Amino acid sequence: xxxxxxxxxxxxxxxxxxxxxxxxxxxxxxxxxxxxxxxxxxxxxxxxxxxxxxxxxxxxxxxxxxxxxxxxxxxxxxxxxxxxxxxxxxxxxxxxxxxxxxxxxxxxxxxxxxxxxxxxxxxxxxxxxxxxxxxxxxxxxxxxxxxxxxxxxxxxxxxxxxxxxxxxxxxxxxxxxxxxxxxxxxxxxxxxxxxxxxxxxxxxxxxxxxxxxxxxxxxxxxxxxxxxxxxxxxxxxxxxxxxxxxxxxxxxxxxxxxxxxxxxxxxxxxxxxxxxxxxxxxxxxxxxxxxxxxxxxxxxxxxxxxxxxxxxxxxxxxxxxxxxxxxxxxxxxxxxxxxxxxxxxxxxxxxxxxxxxxxxxxxxxxxxxxxxxxxxxxxxxxxxxxxxxxxxxxxxxxxxxxxxxxxxxxxxxxxxxxxxxxxxxxxxxxxxxxxxxxxxxxxxxxxxxxxxxxxxxxxxxxxxxxxxxxxxxxxxxxxxxxxxxxxxxxxxxxxxxxxxxxxxx
Amino acid sequence: xxxxxxxxxxxxxxxxxxxxxxxxxxxxxxxxxxxxxxxxxxxxxxxxxxxxxxxxxxxxxxxxxxxxxxxxxxxxxxxxxxxxxxxxxxxxxxxxxxxxxxxxxxxxxxxxxxxxxxxxxxxxxxxxxxxxxxxxxxxxxxxxxxxxxxxxxxxxxxxxxxxxxxxxxxxxxxxxxxxxxxxxxxxxxxxxxxxxxxxxxxxxxxxxxxxxxxxxxxxxxxxxxxxxxxxxxxxxxxxxxxxxxxxxxxxxxxxxxxxxxxxxxxxxxxxxxxxxxxxxxxxxxxxxxxxxxxxxxxxxxxxxxxxxxxxxxxxxxxxxxxxxxxxxxxxxxxxxxxxxxxxxxxxxxxx
Ligand SMILES: Nc1ncnc2c1ncn2[C@@H]1O[C@H](COP(=O)(O)OP(=O)(O)OP(=O)(O)O)[C@@H](O)[C@H]1O
Ligand SMILES: [Mg+2]
Numbered sequence: 131x132x133x134x135x136x137x138x139x140x141x142x143x144x145x146x147x148x149x150x151x152x153x154x155x156x157x158x159x160x161x162x163x164x165x166x167x168x169x170x171x172x173x174x175x176x177x178x179x180x181x182x183x184x185x186x187x188x189x190x191x192x193x194x195x196x197x198x199x200x201x202x203x204x205x206x207x208x209x210x211x212x213x214x215x216x217x218x219x220x221x222x223x224x225x226x227x228x229x230x231x232x233x234x235x236x237x238x239x240x241x242x243x244x245x246x247x248x249x250x251x252x253x254x255x256x257x258x259x260x261x262x263x264x265x266x267x268x269x270x271x272x273x274x275x276x277x278x279x280x281x282x283x284x285x286x287x288x289x290x291x292x293x294x295x296x297x298x299x300x301x302x303x304x305x306x307x308x309x310x311x312x313x314x315x316x317x318x319x320x321x322x323x324x325x326x327x328x329x330x331x332x333x334x335x336x337x338x339x340x341x342x343x344x345x346x347x348x349x350x351x352x353x354x355x356x357x358x359x360x361x362x363x364x365x366x367x368x369x370x371x372x373x374x375x376x377x378x379x380x381x382x383x384x385x386x387x388x389x390x391x392x393x394x395x396x397x398x399x400x401x402x403x404x405x406x407x408x409x410x411x412x413x414x415x416x417x418x419x420x421x422x423x424x425x426x427x428x429x430x431x432x433x434x435x436x437x438x439x440x441x442x443x444x445x446x447x448x449x450x451x452x453x454x455x456x457x458x459x460x461x462x463x464x465x466x467x468x469x470x471x472x473x474x475x476x477x478x479x480x481x482x483x484x485x486x487x488x489x490x491x492x493x494x495x496x497x498x499x500x501x502x503x504x505x506x507x508x509x510x511x512x513x514x515x516x517x518x519x520x521x522x523x524x525x526x527x528x529x530x531x532x533x534x535x536x537x538x539x540x541x542x543x544x545x546x547x548x549x550x551x552x553x554x555x556x557x558x559x560x561x562x563x564x565x566x567x568x569x570x571x572x573x574x575x576x577x578x579x580x581x582x583x584x585x586x587x588x589x590x591x592x593x594x595x596x597x598x599x600x601x602x603x604x605x606x607x608x609x610x611x612x613x614x615x616x617x618x619x620x621x622x623x624x625x626x627x628x629x630x631x632x633x634x635x
Numbered sequence: 636x637x638x639x640x641x642x643x644x645x646x647x648x649x650x651x652x653x654x655x656x657x658x659x660x661x662x663x664x665x666x667x668x669x670x671x672x673x674x675x676x677x678x679x680x681x682x683x684x685x686x687x688x689x690x691x692x693x694x695x696x697x698x699x700x701x702x703x704x705x706x707x708x709x710x711x712x713x714x715x716x717x718x719x720x721x722x723x724x725x726x727x728x729x730x731x732x733x734x735x736x737x738x739x740x741x742x743x744x745x746x747x748x749x750x751x752x753x754x755x756x757x758x759x760x761x762x763x764x765x766x767x768x769x770x771x772x773x774x775x776x777x778x779x780x781x782x783x784x785x786x787x788x789x790x791x792x793x794x795x796x797x798x799x800x801x802x803x804x805x806x807x808x809x810x811x812x813x814x815x816x817x818x819x820x821x822x823x824x825x826x827x828x829x830x831x832x833x834x835x836x837x838x839x840x841x842x843x844x845x846x847x848x849x850x851x852x853x854x855x856x857x858x859x860x861x862x863x864x865x866x867x868x869x870x871x872x873x874x875x876x877x878x879x880x881x882x883x884x885x886x887x888x889x890x891x892x893x894x895x896x897x898x899x900x901x902x903x904x905x906x907x908x909x910x911x912x913x914x915x916x917x918x919x920x921x922x923x924x925x926x927x928x929x930x931x932x933x934x935x936x937x938x939x940x941x942x943x944x945x946x947x948x949x950x951x952x953x954x955x956x957x958x959x960x961x962x963x964x965x966x967x968x969x970x971x972x973x974x975x976x977x978x979x980x981x982x983x984x985x986x
Contacts (some may be wrong), residue, residue, distance in 0.1 A: 357810070436846075438846055458848050462847070478842065479836045479843055481908050482832065482839060486832050489848045490832075490836060494844075494848040498828055499828075501829045
């Protein structure tokens, strides 16, 4: 690792209408290093990346690439200049195939035509390299967001780049995929590629990064070698205050005392090609976790219970009543809230404001003619902006202008607002910073203490074990076991279950 | 509200420019209304009066476009509305108020049903809006011809029906009154209830809207229904103005002008946010433009080219990228370097 900077940004300032996202930030990236950019949600990490790669024009500051001043005006230019990027919000083309997405812009050709056979072969090889196995001819939209994230990564690392930028690439990945990614990153670093790594998972940062730059509220706090900055100090720098909040993260939530009567009961519920029939009960005041590897059917299970997908076998009962024609609207009317994992495509309406997005489910339940009274609406919105600490705290901002983590909180607020009986959370802490993650976990805890049932999905097993009263373990789209003993609530037990029970199939 | 006004500022500027050009050509008489036989007149008032059919259709179209849809059948529905009303009237006692009322109600009802049908095709059968409404765009004129038996039914000049197009209430031309009323009703309907927000949600992100529990099918149908109703009403006003219904040429190509007006008014074709007031300004621009071409002495062949130029100007002015580019030479570099382009071009070439 040489110390020659490959990217040097100085005095970068970026204003969005009403928000100063970056204020005179300096950033230096050296050859062959892996450099973390750290900060809370909305600190300006993604904006810094986007200024570098030409998505946004900076209002002030200069950028040197290899010692020469550059200013890119589009991500395409940046890529041509040797900077390859995986953006936080996966932006591939949904209805194109995996192979087309991987190789768009540099398809193998036969004269003027695209050589589709060669393209599929090349795509397959690329995916093999990072150890995933997909049908490269299938449309990208048929895969989960985690898979899409992997495709985006595969695409980025293939392009022979001097600089590779990964903005929260691991937010929905499992530990195995994360391990593969880290292996790939290390080998790239050996070849001299400089990398920027953004993540809210501190353990990953400490494992793989050499240096880190910390931002807070758009200003530079400092740059440290990872080995010089212990975790607690890092968090202090990020949040700007001493943290006890994190203490709550350490020890497991107190067990709830759920009622005996069952709120939701699934019997043989299933859907062909999605999840095999399963039985599951959820009681009021109980947090049920869904654990499993990528593609094990967690999301699909949740979607059947939420009414987002139609089951083609079995029965679902809610408060003793058998549900027929179960769909998102009837579900919401009964008090079932569902936060989908992909907030951009299935969660938020980007053009609408923060307030409108929050009120959407409540308003939908009332129908268009019965508007939520403005005073009530404003009060509720203000209450949840404060409760979830959404920043900037401006209800009239288009939600697409919020940082990723803050968008996630808006989606959560939408359902908390209607005080559901059952809240289904698919990766609710995806992309959320350490402080806010603790807040959300505490909130889930409080809600279930107040009698709400929660179905909780997270790729982070620690989070599932910490919050859940019972854990349903899935493997290969099948519910293989339900762990309910205190002693079973460990990540090791989950992993063992997956390995053991899967073995005899 | 602030952001809302900002969106309107460029279309408004274009409209004002057009008006100024006309005043320069024909004097202040262009804009100052006059009163003839107890009826408001003058060049600009006439423009407004004549623009009402387009306005009604464009307002309906705005709602449809907000849902990520489009309605190509409005011209045909215009013709059907006109045909039904005129045919009904000439077959009966032309001066009876009851006849007129029935004719109007019947025409509007059929127009609304056609609209709802379009909406159902889109919402329930998942047909692409452009295809679903293309069917009636083509078939609709045939239906109108069947209604009129291939003739052009002309109502007598004495029937109260023609007042819909030619009359005045308290000196204000009836079409203008209707236009203002429909605008007011739609604005109230969408902005004081949650309808507007739900429309924007459905158009902005259908998948998210479904998961939020919105009845998107009902909302989509409602938008097309209103659009059909407005097209029928436009047909009535057009027919009343002419005193006849031409199944072939009534409202011909009006769908394109309507879509244009919506876009000029700042509503994006990809759905989501919509601006009824913007559409009103868009309609005023299109209609004023037609008159301007004649007033500045260009032959009418210029109409399409001029329209294209104005649309281009408005579209470009609305683009933030273009405005930033235009203003760039006037901005202080603010400490940093003034964008050293060459380096990255070199990089790009090297690859
Ligand atoms: N296009 C935009 N328009 C207006 N404001 C924006 C825009 N993009 C980002 N912002 C604002 O800039 C600030 C920084 O956002 P940024 O996305 O860089 O945060 P981040 O550090 O990446 O956060 P996260 O961890 O949540 O992804 C936020 O306050 C955000 O609301
Ligand atoms: Mg970000």
